[in-house]
Amino acid sequence: MLGFYRPLFRLVPDNTKIQFMKGRVAGLVVSAILSIGSVILAIHPGLEQGIDFKGGITMEARTPGPADLGRLRAAVSGLNVGDVGLQQFGDADTVLIRLPVQGEEAATQQAVSRVRGALEGAAPGTRILRTEAVGNRVSDELFTGGLIALAISLGAMLIYIWVRFEWQFAIGAIVTLILDTTKVVGFLAVTRLEFNLTTIAAILTIIGFSANDKVVVYDRMRENLRKFKTMPLRELIDRSINETLNRTLGTSMTLFLSALPLALFGGDTLSGFAWTMLFGIVVSASSSIFIAAPILLFLGENRLRRGTEAPKVAAPRPPNAAKAAAATQGAAGPRR
Amino acid sequence: MLYFARWKVAAILGVIALGLLLCVPNLVPRSALPSWAARQISLGLDLRGGSYLLLEVDMNAVVRERVESLVDGARTRLRTANVGYMNLAGDPNNRHLSFRVRDAAQVDAAAAAIRELSNPIPVRGSPTGATEPDIAVTTAPDGTVTAALSDAALVARAGGAVEQSIEIVRRRIDETGVAEALIARQGQSRILVQLPGVEDPNRIKDLLGRTARMTFHLLDENANPQGTGAPPPGVQFLQGETRQGGLPERYAVRRRVEVDGANLSDARAGQDSRNGEWVVNFTFDSVGTRRFAEVTRQNVGRPFAIVLDDKVITAPVIREPIIGGSGQISGSFNARTANDVAVLLRAGALPAPLTVVEERTVGPELGADAIRAGVISLLAGAAFVFLYMGFAYGLLGWFANVALLVNILLMIAALSLLQATLTLPGIAGIVLTLGTALDANILINERIREETKAGRTPIQALELGFTKASGTIMDSNLTNLIAMVCLYAFGSGPVKGFAVTVAIGTVVQMWTATTLVRLLVSWWYRARRPRELPV
Numbered sequence: 001m002l003g004f005y006r007p008l009f010r011l012v013p014d015n016t017k018i019q020f021m022k023g024r025v026a027g028l029v030v031s032a033i034l035s036i037g038s039v040i041l042a043i044h045p046g047l048e049q050g051i052d053f054k055g056g057i058t059m060e061a062r063t064p065g066p067a068d069l070g071r072l073r074a075a076v077s078g079l080n081v082g083d084v085g086l087q088q089f090g091d092a093d094t095v096l097i098r099l100p101v102q103g104e105e106a107a108t109q110q111a112v113s114r115v116r117g118a119l120e121g122a123a124p125g126t127r128i129l130r131t132e133a134v135g136n137r138v139s140d141e142l143f144t145g146g147l148i149a150l151a152i153s154l155g156a157m158l159i160y161i162w163v164r165f166e167w168q169f170a171i172g173a174i175v176t177l178i179l180d181t182t183k184v185v186g187f188l189a190v191t192r193l194e195f196n197l198t199t200i201a202a203i204l205t206i207i208g209f210s211a212n213d214k215v216v217v218y219d220r221m222r223e224n225l226r227k228f229k230t231m232p233l234r235e236l237i238d239r240s241i242n243e244t245l246n247r248t249l250g251t252s253m254t255l256f257l258s259a260l261p262l263a264l265f266g267g268d269t270l271s272g273f274a275w276t277m278l279f280g281i282v283v284s285a286s287s288s289i290f291i292a293a294p295i296l297l298f299l300g301e302n303r304l305r306r307g308t309e310a311p312k313v314a315a316p317r318p319p320n321a322a323k324a325a326a327a328t329q330g331a332a333g334p335r336r
Numbered sequence: 337m338l339y340f341a342r343w344k345v346a347a348i349l350g351v352i353a354l355g356l357l358l359c360v361p362n363l364v365p366r367s368a369l370p371s372w373a374a375r376q377i378s379l380g381l382d383l384r385g386g387s388y389l390l391l392e393v394d395m396n397a398v399v400r401e402r403v404e405s406l407v408d409g410a411r412t413r414l415r416t417a418n419v420g421y422m423n424l425a426g427d428p429n430n431r432h433l434s435f436r437v438r439d440a441a442q443v444d445a446a447a448a449a450i451r452e453l454s455n456p457i458p459v460r461g462s463p464t465g466a467t468e469p470d471i472a473v474t475t476a477p478d479g480t481v482t483a484a485l486s487d488a489a490l491v492a493r494a495g496g497a498v499e500q501s502i503e504i505v506r507r508r509i510d511e512t513g514v515a516e517a518l519i520a521r522q523g524q525s526r527i528l529v530q531l532p533g534v535e536d537p538n539r540i541k542d543l544l545g546r547t548a549r550m551t552f553h554l555l556d557e558n559a560n561p562q563g564t565g566a567p568p569p570g571v572q573f574l575q576g577e578t579r580q581g582g583l584p585e586r587y588a589v590r591r592r593v594e595v596d597g598a599n600l601s602d603a604r605a606g607q608d609s610r611n612g613e614w615v616v617n618f619t620f621d622s623v624g625t626r627r628f629a630e631v632t633r634q635n636v637g638r639p640f641a642i643v644l645d646d647k648v649i650t651a652p653v654i655r656e657p658i659i660g661g662s663g664q665i666s667g668s669f670n671a672r673t674a675n676d677v678a679v680l681l682r683a684g685a686l687p688a689p690l691t692v693v694e695e696r697t698v699g700p701e702l703g704a705d706a707i708r709a710g711v712i713s714l715l716a717g718a719a720f721v722f723l724y725m726g727f728a729y730g731l732l733g734w735f736a737n738v739a740l741l742v743n744i745l746l747m748i749a750a751l752s753l754l755q756a757t758l759t760l761p762g763i764a765g766i767v768l769t770l771g772t773a774l775d776a777n778i779l780i781n782e783r784i785r786e787e788t789k790a791g792r793t794p795i796q797a798l799e800l801g802f803t804k805a806s807g808t809i810m811d812s813n814l815t816n817l818i819a820m821v822c823l824y825a826f827g828s829g830p831v832k833g834f835a836v837t838v839a840i841g842t843v844v845q846m847w848t849a850t851t852l853v854r855l856l857v858s859w860w861y862r863a864r865r866p867r868e869l870p871v
Contacts, residue, residue: 006870007730014789060702105392109545109692113538128536129702135693138390142828149826156818164811198761201823201831205768205838208819212772212812216779219808243786250728250778254721255771261716262767267709269382270764277768 011249020241020289021234021297027290035179038186047189050196051132053146055101055139057112058132064125066092075122081111090268094129105135146200153204154178157211165218168304172295173214176287180210180280187279193272202273206280209255213248213288220244221296225304233301237293245289252285340858348855352742358749377751380759380833381530383707385700387537389529390522391505391544391690398497398688399485400428406453406471406483407433408591411569413449421446432484440479447473450483457492494525497687502527505690507683508543527690535699547645547689548680550597552631555639555651559588574641576648577667587648589641594631599624603681605674608666614674615666618681625661633657644677710763717767718744725774729781731870735856736777739848743773746844751837761834769841775812776849780805785871794869798861802854809846816842 051058063072072095073086085098097115102108112133119126134142154177162170184203188195220240228236256278263274296304361369362376369376381388403426410433414421420438427433437446454469470489474482485493498521505527509517518530529544531537556571567573567588576585601621608615620628632640632654641651642665649667669677722740725733747766751758784801792800817839824835 004726004734005731007733008727011728014785105691105693109541109695112695116538127699128697129699131695131697133692133695135691137392138694145826145828149822152826153819153822156822157815160815160818197827197831201761201827201834204819204823208816208838209772211815211819212775215812215815216808219811244782246785247778247782250782251772251775254724254774254778255768257720257724258717258767258771260720261713262764265709265712265716266764267706269706269760270709270713273761273764 010246011253012245016242016245017238018242018245019238020293021238023290024294024297028294031179031183031287031291034186035182038182038189041189042182042185045189047185047195048192050194050199051098051101051134051139052196053139053143055134055136057097057099057102057108057115057134058130059097059099059112059115059128060089060130061095061097061119062091062127062129063093063095063123067095068123069095072097072119072122075118076115079111079114079118081114101134101136101139105137108133108135142197146197149200149204150181150207153207157207161211161215161218164215165222166300166304168296168299169218169222171299172292173211173218175295176214176292177207177210179291180283180287181207183283184276184280188276191275193276198269198273199276202276202280205277206284209281210284210287213251213284214292216247217241217244217288217293218296233304234297237297241289241293248285248288252281256281340855345855348851352745352852355742355746355749358752359745362748362752375752375755377748377756377758379703379707380757380762381532381696381703382698382760383703383710383758383763384532385535385698385703386530386532387534387540387695387697389531389537389541389544389692390694391501391527391529392693393494393497393501393525393527393687394689394691395490395494395497395525396428398493399431399490401688402485402493403428403431403433409453410435410450410483413453414446417445417449419446419449430484431490432482434480434482437479437481443475443479443481446481447475450481453483455489457489460488460491491524498525498527500687501690504684504686505529505544508679509540511679511683512540512543514540526693533700535697537695537697541692541695543676543679544690545692546680547686548597548677548683549685550600550642550644550681551593552595552628553589553592553641553643554594554631554635555641556588556590557638561586561588574643574646574648576651585648587641587651589643589648594640595620595624595627597681597685599627600681603678605669605671605678608664613666614669614671615664616669616674616678616681617664618662620661620663622661625659628661628663629657629659633659706760707763710760710767714763714767714770717770721770721774725777729778729871731860732777732781732784732853732857735853735860736774736781736849738856739777739845739853740770740773742852743769743841743844743848746848747837747841750840750844754836756836757833759833761831762837765834765837765841769838769845772816772838773841773845773848776805776809776845777853779808779812780849780853781871784869788869788871794866795861797869798857802850806850809850813842813846 067088069086069088073084076084076086076097081102082100085096087096088094089096097119099111099115102111112131116128119128154174157177158170158174161173181203184206187193188199193199217240220243221237224231224236224240224243228239231239259274259277259281263271263278266274358375361373366374366376407424407426410424414424414435419442421435422438424435425433435446437443450471450473451469454471454473456467457470459466459468468486468488470486470492471483472486474484476482502519502521506517506519509519509529509531514531514534516532518528520528522528531540534540556568559568559571561573570591571588572591574587574589576587599621601619601624603616603618606615606617607613636654636656639651639653642649649665665677718740722737725736725740727733729736744766747769756762780801783805784797787797787800788794820835820839820842824832824839827835
């Protein structure tokens with residue numbers, strides 16, 4: 001019973017004091033390299049765009065016995081519907097057929113029914129499990145819609161954090177979010193996971209979660225800025241990160257644990273989403289510490305606090321001093 | 337911290353009880369419930385199988401038709417007004433028609449005659465319901481008169497065409513017997529059709545892809561449809577359904593519509609008693625009956641074409657006046673095509689052709705697999721998170737777990753209340769909410785630990801933990817909500833479901849963490865009065 005009553009373990013031991021800001025340059029450099037590499041990979045070889053954004057036709061068919069890919073391919077290729085991609089999908093009797101977007105909107109539906117007919121002809125008893133056909137115009141709109149959603153959510157968070165904190169915090173958070181997003185895009189390019197609407201949902205979820213993470217750390221920094229009026233910013237940031245480290249890792253851990261089964265058992269449709277999420281969780285937890293905080297340090301060194309190099313009167317505080325500081329909390333602080 | 341007003345406790349427990357109650361309808365089949373109680377979560381097409389179609393109204397056709405009708409109208413009006421003209425032509429691409437008046441003095445008379453052809457459309461944003469003409473008529477010094485469809489007219493026409501199409505689409509789908517079909521307008525010129533349980537939407541796509549405008553015309557017996565020349569004014573060459581010697585038949589059909597299919601009151605498939613061929617029997621309404629009787633009386637002995645979607649189905653010679661208001665179309669029908677034509681005629685004509693611009697069809701077996709995978713993930717995720725919280729935070733973690741269960745319960749309740757549609761991404765949303773739901777609790781628990789370390793008494797530590805964390809909880813969750821609002825606003829279909837689920841989960845967790853857990857802690861504290869906190 002005692003095990004249930006008291007915590008069994010702690011991710012980070014109490015009184016952890018890692019000097020994260022010592023590695024700030026290394027953190028930023030590594031992040032910049034990864035992000036630039038991601039952008040390059042996203043341009044060349046590029047992302048594996050799904051039909052949501054590229055347009056085209058995807059069909060999943062189940063043949064009565066093990067699928068004879070060669071025969072099916074021959075049947076579909078003869079239809080003059082463009083480059084046909086045909087591959088086994090999961091079981092031996094399931095095939096995935098991909099067709100490029102057809103020239104005219106109306107031709108798409110004709111292609112669907114011709115492929116259906118050809119498959120049924122080549123392997124009688126074939127059932128079509130799934131059909132997705134997206135025309136040119138719709139795919140363009142879905143793509144722009146997705147990008148607009150990304151851009152607007154970044155903008156909205158910029159404004160929100162700006163209003164609630166200071167502009168340095170807002171800039172730090174948004175730059176970090178953009179770096180996070182590019183890394184997720186790089187992950188998609190490397191793993192060849194499909195880039196589609198669901199992926200955009202995953203990226204937006206990561207952005208939301210990452211911003212949430214940054215806000216918690218910032219919140220503590222703001223509080224400490226009021227509490228320790230003369231502490232150098234660098235020390236203060238380290239202190240704030242250490243204080244919130246358990247929470248940062250704890251929340252990332254619960255989210256990671258809940259997304260892991262989705263990646264493992266979620267099936268083909270959800271696993272791409274879930275792997276993207278898992279990668280994003282790791283990226284966002286580390287970027288709170290190694291990216292957002294250093295940016296804030298660079299931006300805020302002479303602005304958030306005057307006299308950064310002041311004598312360290314208030315460095316490690318005994319508990320009663322913290323109490324006294326808490327009593328005056330909020331009385332004066334940085335410009336709000 | 338310790339004190340909870342009695343009404344507050346009652347309210348918290350009341351919300352949970354209400355949540356429980358709202359979840360109940362999901363356990364019984366919908367048909368067993370009275371309609372007011374049937375607030376259930378419905379399964380999305382990706383889970384139950386079915387077809388999602390996005391149709392687009394062909395606006396070019398709408399414009400073309402309006403311009404053509406203007407040209408026809410102009411011809412008649414100018415003749416009545418005795419205005420000589422030349423080069424009368426419509427230009428659908430530029431949405432206008434133009435002609436030149438022979439006698440420059442008649443320009444104003446011509447413009448006035450054309451203005452009479454305009455249709456009033458409501459001025460946008462006008463509270464008084466003011467209207468404006470849908471065409472702008474301009475004259476040039478050289479006697480050229482131009483009538484152009486205005487942008488507002490185009491918007492109004494598009495709106496009208498979509499609204500009308502939705503009605504027709506609904507009637508056609510109702511005829512096929514698909515239950516619970518959802519038909520809704522999407523944006524300017526699109527119609528969303530969701531057909532649960534339809535594995536092969538081909539037949540429905542066929543039905544929706546046809547305009548089904550049936551019209552009755554006289555043939556022009558002087559024109560030669562086999563020739564290569566252009567048809568004379570007011571006549572068009574149309575192909576027939578049947579072929580003769582490998583080539584489709586061609587007919588010289590007068591453009592003037594003698595009787596419109598809109599005047600039909602019923603159409604049924606049937607078999608001809610003499611030769612057993614499949615036919616479509618139709619009945620006119622009173623206007624149609626009168627028109628049909630008049631036309632057939634005046635044109636006995638002449639061929640009369642029945643045109644469906646610009647194809648001549650048959651062109652029989654009128655033997656005697658038909659005054660009964662009913663008729664028969666015989667073509668090369670079989671049982672199914674005759675029935676389909678009857679359905680189309682009963683449902684009415686679409687104002688413009690519809691194109692399927694997006695299709696997503698999922699077979700039921702795939703949906704069942706997806707549900708199984710989702711449920712397994714949900715259970716496994718819940719178990720992981722549950723154990724983690726319990727072991728990492730001890731008693732307070734278990735309190736958080738209770739809140740988590742209530743959280744899931746309230747989420748299901750909220751989704752039922754909204755009658756939300758659960759999609760595959762939605763399940764992912766619920767699973768992820770398990771992870772984020774504990775964030776607020778983790779924040780609170782970490783605070784309590786810190787305050788305890790700072791040497792506070794248990795009661796002070798609890799009090800400060802909850803109050804200090806609440807600001808952070810607010811800030812951090814609002815950023816999450818912002819992302820979901822953006823996703824909802826710009827996402828489409830299933831992704832919207834994901835955004836709704838996560839947003840509901842975020843709001844619910846803010847409540848459970850700050851209120852329910854607090855209540856549990858206060859009960860525990862009052863019962864035990866511990867000297868130190870188990871953190």
